[in-house]
Amino acid sequence: MAGRKTLLLVGATSDIGRAVASRYAREGWAIVLTARDPSAARRDTDDLSVRTGEPVAVLPLDVLALDTLAAFVDALPVLPDTVVCVVGELGDQNRAEADPEHAARVMATNYLGPSLLLGILADRFAARGHGTIVGVSSVAGDRGRGSNYVYGSAKAGFTAFLSGLRNRLARGPVRVVTVKPGFVRTRMTQALSLPPLLTAEPAEVGAAIYAAAERGRADVVYVRPVWRLVMAIIRAIPEPIFKRLRL
Amino acid sequence: MTDRPRDIAGPLGTLSGWGRYPRAESRILRAEAPDRLPGLVAAGTDYVARGNGRAYGDAAIGLHQTVLMRRLDRFRGFDPDSGRLTVEAGVLLADILDVVVPRGFFPFVVPGTRLVTVGGMIAADVHGKNHHREGGFGDHLDALTLLLPDGRPLRCSREDNPELFTATVGGMGLTGLIVDATFRLRPIESGWIRQETEVATNLSGLVAALDRSAEATYCVAWIDCQSRGGHLGRGLVFRGEHASAAECAGLAPPRAAGRAAVPVPVDMPSWTLNPLTVGAFNALYHRRGAAAARRPAYVPWRQYFFPLDGLSDWNRLYGRRGFVQHQCVIPPGSAQPVLAEILERVARLGSASPLAVLKRLGPGSGLLSFPMDGYTLALDLPANAAALALLDEIDRLVVPAGGRLYLAKDSRQTRATFEAGYPGLGEFRRLRHAIGAERRLTSHLSARLGV
Numbered sequence: 001m002a003g004r005k006t007l008l009l010v011g012a013t014s015d016i017g018r019a020v021a022s023r024y025a026r027e028g029w030a031i032v033l034t035a036r037d038p039s040a041a042r043r044d045t046d047d048l049s050v051r052t053g054e055p056v057a058v059l060p061l062d063v064l065a066l067d068t069l070a071a072f073v074d075a076l077p078v079l080p081d082t083v084v085c086v087v088g089e090l091g092d093q094n095r096a097e098a099d100p101e102h103a104a105r106v107m108a109t110n111y112l113g114p115s116l117l118l119g120i121l122a123d124r125f126a127a128r129g130h131g132t133i134v135g136v137s138s139v140a141g142d143r144g145r146g147s148n149y150v151y152g153s154a155k156a157g158f159t160a161f162l163s164g165l166r167n168r169l170a171r172g173p174v175r176v177v178t179v180k181p182g183f184v185r186t187r188m189t190q191a192l193s194l195p196p197l198l199t200a201e202p203a204e205v206g207a208a209i210y211a212a213a214e215r216g217r218a219d220v221v222y223v224r225p226v227w228r229l230v231m232a233i234i235r236a237i238p239e240p241i242f243k244r245l246r247l
Numbered sequence: 248m249t250d251r252p253r254d255i256a257g258p259l260g261t262l263s264g265w266g267r268y269p270r271a272e273s274r275i276l277r278a279e280a281p282d283r284l285p286g287l288v289a290a291g292t293d294y295v296a297r298g299n300g301r302a303y304g305d306a307a308i309g310l311h312q313t314v315l316m317r318r319l320d321r322f323r324g325f326d327p328d329s330g331r332l333t334v335e336a337g338v339l340l341a342d343i344l345d346v347v348v349p350r351g352f353f354p355f356v357v358p359g360t361r362l363v364t365v366g367g368m369i370a371a372d373v374h375g376k377n378h379h380r381e382g383g384f385g386d387h388l389d390a391l392t393l394l395l396p397d398g399r400p401l402r403c404s405r406e407d408n409p410e411l412f413t414a415t416v417g418g419m420g421l422t423g424l425i426v427d428a429t430f431r432l433r434p435i436e437s438g439w440i441r442q443e444t445e446v447a448t449n450l451s452g453l454v455a456a457l458d459r460s461a462e463a464t465y466c467v468a469w470i471d472c473q474s475r476g477g478h479l480g481r482g483l484v485f486r487g488e489h490a491s492a493a494e495c496a497g498l499a500p501p502r503a504a505g506r507a508a509v510p511v512p513v514d515m516p517s518w519t520l521n522p523l524t525v526g527a528f529n530a531l532y533h534r535r536g537a538a539a540a541r542r543p544a545y546v547p548w549r550q551y552f553f554p555l556d557g558l559s560d561w562n563r564l565y566g567r568r569g570f571v572q573h574q575c576v577i578p579p580g581s582a583q584p585v586l587a588e589i590l591e592r593v594a595r596l597g598s599a600s601p602l603a604v605l606k607r608l609g610p611g612s613g614l615l616s617f618p619m620d621g622y623t624l625a626l627d628l629p630a631n632a633a634a635l636a637l638l639d640e641i642d643r644l645v646v647p648a649g650g651r652l653y654l655a656k657d658s659r660q661t662r663a664t665f666e667a668g669y670p671g672l673g674e675f676r677r678l679r680h681a682i683g684a685e686r687r688l689t690s691h692l693s694a695r696l697g698v
C-alpha cells in the first residue's frame with residue numbers, strides 16, 4: 001500500500017505499548033513490534049494481529065545489549081515514520097538500595113538503552129528528512145523522591161536526553177515528544193493502590209500519544225493534565241522542606 | 248464458613264456491583280495470564296470471578312476471594328469467513344465492537360452496555376433486544392475453556408462436556424473461571440440502525456405492539472412509570488433493523504472512536520430521583536418519541552444499543568445509598584394482568600425510575616439462564632425501605648405467575664423466590680457437587696440464595 005505509514009513500537013508486551021499499537025493500527029498504520037523474547041510475547045502479538053486484522057512483524061530486541069542497537073536499526077525492514085519506545089522497569093526501590101546490580105539494571109533499562117536506541121533512530125530520521133521520536137518517560141523523573149529515586153533518576157536522565165535531542169533537532173524535520181503518563185493502570189502498577197482521578201487507563205495513554213505525535217505540536221505530554229499542576233507544585237517545594245516530606 | 252483461612256493471599260478490598268448496593272469485603276486476586284490461573288486458585292476458597300462489575304447486585308463479589316479477570320484481555324483469533332471470534336474472557340464488548348464493526352460484523356447478542364466482559368456475558372447468558380429471535384449470548388457460543396475448581400482447564404462445547412457447557416452459560420461464575428471463548432458474529436452492511444417508533448397509550452396497546460413486532464430484528468418497549476388509570480402502561484415501542492449499505496449510502500459512517508463518556512463526578516443527592524424530576528424526564532422523553540412515531544430514523548449503533556454509556560458512572564445519579572434494579576420475566580399466559588398490577592404499585596410508590604423497559608424473551612439455553620418464554624420488565628429504584636418493601640410485594644406476584652428474577656440484577660430476592668423460579672437448580676447443584684465447586688466457588692449471591 002503506497003503512502004502507508006509505519007510505527008515501530010519498542011516494547012510489545014507492555015500494556016501501554018499494546019494500547020499505542022492498537023491506536024495507530026486503527027488509523028491504518030503498519031505496525032512493527034519488538035520484544036526481548038518474541039515467542040514469550042506471542043499472546044500479545046497475536047492479540048495485536050487480530051485487532052489490526054493483519055499479521056504484525058515482531059523483531060527481537062534487548063535494549064540492554066547496547067552494542068547491538070545500531071545493527072538492529074540497520075536491519076529494520078523499513079525505517080519507520082514514528083518510533084514509540086515504552087521500555088522501562090519500575091524495579092523495587094528497597095532492593096535497589098541494597099543490590100547495586102538491580103539498581104544498575106533499573107537505571108540502564110529506563111535511561112541508557114532507550115536513550116541510545118532513540119538517538120540512533122533520530123540520526124537516521126534526520127538523514128532521511130522526516131520522522132517522529134516518542135519516548136515514554138515518567139513524572140517520577142521530575143523530582144527525586146525517597147520512595148522511588150533509582151527509577152526516578154533514570155527517568156530524569158531519559159527526560160533530559162529527549163529534551164536535549166529535541167533542542168538539537170528543533171530546526172530540522174524530526175520531532176521529539178516526551179510522554180509523562182502519570183499513574184497508569186497496568187501490569188507494572190497492579191500491586192500499588194492508585195488514586196482514581198490521577199490514574200489513566202492504557203487506552204487513554206495510547207490516544208494521548210497518537211494525538212500528540214501525529215496531530216498536535218506538543219513537546220512534553222502529561223496524559224492527564226492535572227499532573228502538570230501536581231508536578232509543578234512538587235517541583236516548587238523548597239528543598240529544605242521537600243527533604244522532610246514522606247513522598 | 249467460620250473457619251475460612253484469613254491469611255490467604257490478596258489485599259482486602261470493598262466491592263459492590265453496578266447498583267452500589269450491597270457492598271462487601273473480599274480478598275482481591277488478579278488473573279494475569281491463562282497459564283498462571285491454576286496456581287492462583289490452587290489455595291482458593293469461596294472465590295468467584297469478576298468481569299467488569301456491571302452486574303447490579305452481589306453476583307461478582309466472592310464470599311472470601313474475588314478473581315479479577317479483566318487482564319485476560321487478549322484477542323486470539325478471528326475468521327472473517329465464518330465470523331468466528333476467539334478471545335480471552337476479560338475482553339470487553341466495547342473492544343470487540345471497535346475491532347469488528349469496521350470489518351462489517353456485529354455480535355448476535357449485546358446487552359444494554361458495552362462495558363461488560365465476554366466472561367460476564369456468558370455467565371449471565373445476557374439477552375439483547377432480539378432474544379425472541381436470536382436467543383441469548385450462549386446460543387451463539389461455540390466453545391469455552393473453563394478452569395475447574397481443582398485447577399484443571401477444560402474445553403466445553405455442545406459436543407465436549409456438554410453438561411458443564413450448559414451449566415456455565417448463565418451459571419453466574421459458579422462452575423469455574425471462564426478463561427476464553429469462541430463465538431459467532433453476524434455480518435452487517437453498515438453501522439446504522441433503522442429505527443421505527445410506535446406509540447401505545449396503555450399497557451394492552453403496548454403488549455400488542457410488542458407482539459406485532461415479533462418479526463423485527465430488534466424490539467424493545469419503554470414504559471412511562473408515572474401514568475395510571477386509563478394510561479397505565481403507556482409507552483413507546485422501538486423496532487430496529489441493521490440498515491443496508493444501499494439505504495445509508497448518503498449517511499456519513501458513524502464515528503469510530505466516539506466522544507469519551509462524560510463522567511458523573513460526585514454522588515448526586517438522593518432528591519435527584521424525586522417524583523417531579525422523574526416525571527418531567529418521563530414526559531419529555533414521551534413527547535419526543537411520540538413525534539417521531541412511525542417515521543423511520545437512522546441511528547448510529549452506539550446510540551441505539553448503548554445510550555447510557557455516554558454518561559459514565561451514571562449509577563452515581565442515585566446517590567450514596569445506591570439503587571436496585573428489579574428485572575422479572577412473566578410467562579405469556581398471565582403476563583398482562585400481572586404487569587398491570589406491578590405497574591400500578593410502582594406508580595403508587597411515585598419514586599420509580601425513568602427507565603422501565605419491557606422486552607419479549609424466548610426460551611433460555613443454560614441451566615440457570617434467566618430468559619424464558621415471556622415478557623421481561625426491568626425497573627430501577629433507589630435502595631430505600633419503601634422501594635425494597637415494594638419489590639417484595641412484586642415478587643409475590645411474579646412467583647405464582649410462574650416467573651423468575653434475573654440474577655445479574657438481583658441483590659435481594661429470597662431463596663424461596665429463587666427456587667420457585669429456577670427448575671434447573673437441582674441439576675445445577677448436583678453438577679457443582681460433582682466438580683467439587685461447593686466451598687470453593689462461592690459468591691455473595693450464591694451464599695445468599697443457597698445455590
Ligand SMILES: Cc1cc2nc3c(=O)[nH]c(=O)nc-3n(C[C@H](O)[C@H](O)[C@H](O)COP(=O)(O)OP(=O)(O)OC[C@H]3O[C@@H](n4cnc5c(N)ncnc54)[C@H](O)[C@@H]3O)c2cc1C
Pocket residue numbers: 265295296297298299300301302303306307316336337357358359360362363364365366367368370371372373374375418419420421423424425426555655656690
Ligand atoms: C447499563 C446496563 C445495562 C444492562 N443491560 C443488560 C441487558 O440488556 N441484558 C442483559 O442480559 N444484561 C444487561 N445488563 C447486565 C450485564 O450485562 C450483566 O450483569 C453482565 O454479566 C455484566 O458483565 P461483567 O463483565 O460486568 O460481569 P460482572 O458483573 O463482573 O460479573 C457478572 C457475573 O459473571 C461472572 N463472571 C464474570 N466473568 C467471569 C469469568 N471470566 N468466568 C466466570 N464467571 C465470570 C461473575 O462471577 C458474576 O456472577 C446490563 C447492565 C448494565 C449496567
Ligand SMILES: NC(=O)c1ccc[n+]([C@@H]2O[C@H](COP(=O)([O-])OP(=O)(O)OC[C@H]3O[C@@H](n4cnc5c(N)ncnc54)[C@H](OP(=O)(O)O)[C@@H]3O)[C@@H](O)[C@H]2O)c1
Pocket residue numbers: 011012013014015016017035036037061062063064086087088089090109113136137138139180181182183184185186187188189
Ligand atoms: N504504569 C505506570 O503507571 C507508568 C507510569 C509512568 C511511566 N510508565 C512508563 O511507561 C512505560 C511502559 O509501562 P508499562 O506500565 O506498560 O510497563 P510494563 O508492562 O512493565 O512494560 C515494560 C516493557 O519494557 C520492556 N523491557 C524491559 N526491559 C527491557 C529490555 N532490556 N529490552 C527490551 N525491552 C525491555 C518489557 O518487555 P518484556 O516483556 O520483555 O519484559 C515491557 O514490554 C515504562 O517505560 C514505564 O516506566 C508507566
